[in-house]
Amino acid sequence: MRIAVGCELAEFREYYRRLALGKEWMGPFGFTGELDTSWEKVLVEHPDLLLVWRDHDGIAGHAIWHETSTDEHREGDPRDSEDKAILRKLCGGKKENIVELHELWLRKKHRGKGYGKRFFEFFEDLIRRKGYDSIVYYADHPTAIAICKNRGWKEGFLAEHKWHVFCLSL
Secondary structure, eight states, X not given: OEEEEOOOHHHHHHHHHHHHHTTOOOOTTOOOSOOOHHHHHHHHHOGGGEEEEEETTEEEEEEEEEEEOSSEEETTEEOOHHHHHHHHHXXXXXOSSEEEEEEEEEOGGGXXXXXXXXHHHHHHHHHHXXXXXXXXXXXXXXXXXXXXXXXXXXXXXXXXXXEEEEEEEO
């Protein structure tokens, strides 16, 4: 298993559809297996924001990240007041030079083998080398929460959305 930066969009779309067909990802947002057009546009313009786990069968998991700030989720998409307050507390004030690990998924048959921990090591190093100050990640899955806690990420909680909010200063 290896982590790769970027991948062909057609291959990623097919993998994404298979997640829905296999009922592997039915999260809180009504996942349909169709890649959102705004994400597709981002990935066409910036394919390096997509990270994939590869095994002999193709894509085994993925993560998408993007630049962000404590005030905006993405450019022009303001955060609500609870989110801003938590991020400012976790990240140490108003910050601009941060990234958000937006989407993280590993197919069920590959879980429990240490790939998540290896991914976080890879991702933290990648973002550090790119010169960012902090990483933000919203999680609700117990394994992701445990990995962030074990790696020393600061934690907050968005009560309205029931999300754990993590920040790692680099």
